[in-house]
Amino acid sequence: MTEQPRLFPAEEIADAVRDGRPVVALESTLLSHGLPAGRNLEVARRLERTVREAGAVPATIAVLDGRPLIGLSPAELERVCAEDAGLDKLSLRDLGPAVGLGRSGATTVASTSALAAAAGIGVFGTGGLGGVHLPQARTGDHRARPRGPEALHAPEHAFRSGADSAPAQLSWDVSADLGVLAAVPTVVVCSGVKSVLDIAATLEVLETNSVPVLGYRTDDFPAFYLRSSGHPVPWRVEDAASAAAVVAAHRRTSSSGVLLANPVPEESEMDRSLHDRLLEEGLELLRSKDVHGSDVTPVLLEHFHTASGGVSLDANEALVVSNVRLAAEVAVELS
Incomplete structure (x- = not known):
């Protein structure tokens, strides 16, 4: 049996x-690694305010000085968002070292989900989910994988650029987010996964691990900045009450989580031609700098933020606020 971690919930969270x-x-990685200083604190406060306005209690999670904190004080939130915070990026595998060594770090989707579940919190709102990485994200092969249902059955070797470019399934370049969703009963509300990922393979991994994928008022799985990835979702819900009913029923038969995919608001969706150009440039940047593994997403996000003139930042903020609001509505229904 795995011993429960020692947690430090804020009094308000423990009471709730x-x-x-x-x-x-x-999560706190969005704040410390995903948004620029200044704006990150504004977004952090806006997210907590959005949760409260929907009738729920916000619990921003981070590890500070070796203590897993469930809910941050205003001063702790400012520390996480400080430009010189120097926080490590902590996935689930990093929690033990960070706690044992007294380090400070921001939690990812995987570690936030695990800590939330251990604290008795079953709903989590975030921006995007990690997934299976495409071979071109590591090798510079920029040929686009087919979109739509046909991509689910496309042979992976068709997207290899040479002998050194093993497909994602063979390289095990898969986000820990998927493994945690398979193991903890947390509802993760997000805007799908980023388009640089192998979305077809990501959906297959979720299916294999018995993680239901629900589309919120959509039949298409979203791709973060874009409302549709071209891949269908297996189930659709129209409101928070329906989503909560699915979650409650699923929890009676399975210990895995549920993914609720909420597209970026239509008015905030990035122009597809701009998105595709930035993605092509970003992939070339990864190839030229030999970036791989967990460093891929931060480098791509930084390129999108700087090269889009702030368009991607606006879209990022809009989608995470929308997701957090929906998460709070689902949490209210579940309670």
Whole structure:
């Protein structure tokens, strides 16, 4: 049996969980590694305010000085968002070292989900989910994988650029987010995965691990900045009550999580031609700098933010606020 980690919940969070009131977990990597200083604190406060306005309690999660904190004070939130914070990026595998060595770090989707579940919090709102990386994200092969249902059955070797470019399934370049979703009963509300990932393979991994994927008022799985990836979702829900009903029913038969995919608001969707150009440039940047593994997403995000003139930042903020609001509505229904 795995021993539960020692957690440090804020008093408000502990009281809400004990009383069965709705709580929504929020990650800290988005703040410390995904948004520029200044704006990150504004977004952090906006997210917590959005959760409260929907009738739930926000629980931003981070590890500070070796202590897993479930819910941050205003001063702790400012520390996480400080330009010189120097926080490590902590996935689930990094929690033990960070806690044992007394380090400070921001939690990813994987570690936030795990810590939230351990604290009795079953709903988590975030921006995007990690997934299976495409071979071209490591090798510079910029040939686009087919979009739509046909991509689900496309042979992976068709996207290899040479003997040194093993497909994602063979290289094991798969986000820990998927493994955690398979193991903990957390509802993750997000805007799908980024288009640089192998979305077909990501959906297949979720299916293999019995993680239901729900589309919120959509039949298409979203691709973060874009409302549609060209891949269908297996199930659709129209409101938070329906999503909560699915979650409650799923929890009676399985210990895995649920993915609720909420597209970026239509008015905030990035222009597809701009998105595709930035993605092509970003992939070339990865190839030229030999970037791979966990460094891929931060480098791509930074390129999108700087090269889009702020368009991607606006889209990022809009989608995460929308996701957090939906997460709070689901948490209220579940409670």
